Amino acid sequence: MxxxxxxxxxxxxxxxxxxxxxxxxxxxxxxxxxxxxxxxxxxxxxxxxxxxxxxxxxxxxxxxxxxxxxxxxxxxxxxxxxxxxxxxxxxxxxxxxxxxxxxxxxxxxxxxxxxxxxxxxxxxxxxxxxxxxxxxxxxxxxxxxxxxxxxxxxxxxxxxxxxxxxxxxxxxxxxxxxxxxxxxxxxxxxxxxxxxxxxxxxxxxSHRHFKEAIVKSGEGDTLLSLKKLAPVRLLKNAFFEAVRKAEMEGASAEELTILLGRGRAKKGMFEGLLEEGELEIGQVAALIKExxxxxxxxxxxxxxxxxxxxxxxx
Structure with missing residues (x-):
């Protein structure tokens, strides 16, 4: 019908x-x-x-x-x-x-x-x-x-x-x-x-490494970040931890912009550099199994x- x-x-x-x-x-x-x-x-x-x-x-x-x-x-x-x-x-x-x-x-x-x-x-x-x-x-x-x-x-x-x-x-x-x-x-x-x-x-x-990281992720593996710039939900990795550390230490929007640099999202999601790249994904990644x-x-x-x-x- x-x-x-x-x-x-x-x-x-x-x-x-x-x-x-x-x-x-x-x-x-x-x-x-x-x-x-x-x-x-x-x-x-x-x-x-x-x-x-x-x-x-x-x-x-x-x-x-x-x-x-x-x-x-x-x-x-x-x-x-x-x-x-x-x-x-x-x-x-x-x-x-x-x-x-x-x-x-x-x-x-x-x-x-x-x-x-x-x-x-x-x-x-x-x-x-x-x-x-x-x-x-x-x-x-x-x-x-x-x-x-x-x-x-x-x-x-x-x-x-x-x-x-x-x-x-x-x-x-x-x-x-x-x-x-x-x-x-x-x-x-x-x-x-x-x-x-x-x-x-x-x-x-997107790169297969990113897709595989989504499938492997679990609850709590994403968090909202970069709120002083434009809030974005990221899969936790080395770049995310660097951002979180900077934010906890009171980094300004300008300092976060420098840390973000250019092409960070492309590196992570398109080129598959899972630690240095920005990995944007929703909380529902935890439910994606294949x-x-x-x-x-x-x-x-x-x-x-x-x-x-x-x-x-x-």
């Missing part, structure tokens, strides 16, 4: 499951694999030069006939070039994050592009709604990558955002299974965005979601 709700209709997809646009992981291979499996794949543009983004969009168009989108961190230095490429290449879905949604939403909408903004509080969800976005992603404190300073968990954030806005809410942060998806729906979400679970897939462009194809991940989430709903009498 076909499933339909405001998220599947908005994006014209089969399942209300979105793959997050993660830096150094979400290239055209992962995005097209998820879209071909019935979800919504996103290209993560945050780690791409403009010409690389164009190449990934073009390859994704060749690899899938299904809808896909691009995730655009609004703090990206060449964002105007990214936006222009997205418009020129005819991308119809954009997820924005890490910035003010008012900046680019109207421009994107003028070109017939659906816009979704990632938020960490109901206050920012309302600002996003006022800016004219089509939906919001409520991303809880459990998530990998850059987090909200409020440190609000998904269990609290999702219902708060769902109560605050009239547009569809997509839940993110700590979601890697159908059980978690069912919980998100119970809290008021109409779809889920899954990040960490899709990193541990063959199609993700690397498997993206289509299998998506279909297992969907099947378990339906089993949970049936068990609960829906």
């Amino acid at each position: 076909a499933f339909s709700n405001n998220i599947t209709r908005l994006f014209n997809i089969q399942y209300p499951i979105i793959q997050a646009g993660m830096i150094w992981a979400s290239g055209w291979r992962l995005a097209s694999a998820v879209s071909n499996a019935g979800g919504l794949g996103l290209i993560g543009s945050g780690s791409m030069y403009p010409d690389v983004l164009r190449e990934h969009i073009q390859k994704c168009k060749q690899a899938t006939q299904q809808p896909f989108g691009v995730n655009v961190p609004l703090l990206y230095p060449d964002i105007d070039k990214h936006i222009q490429i997205i418009i020129e290449e005819g991308v119809k879905i954009v997820f924005t994050s890490a910035g003010n949604p008012k900046t680019w939403t109207s421009t994107l909408k003028e070109h017939g592009i659906q816009v979704v903004h990632v938020v960490s509080s109901s206050k920012f969800a309302l600002k996003s709604q006022e800016a004219g976005v089509d939906a919001v992603v409520a991303e809880g404190f459990e998530a990998g990558g850059h987090n909200g300073r409020e440190e609000t968990t998904s269990l609290v954030l999702i219902p708060a955002v769902a109560d605050a806005v009239n547009i569809p809410v997509i839940a993110a942060g700590g979601i890697s299974s159908g059980r978690a998806m069912a919980a998100a729906f119970a809290l008021g979400a109409s779809g889920v965005q899954v990040g960490s679970r899709f990193v541990a897939t063959p199609e993700a462009s 690397i498997k194809p993206a289509a299998d991940v998506l279909h297992e989430i969907w099947e378990e979601f339906n089993l949970v709903r049936k068990r609960m009498g829906e």
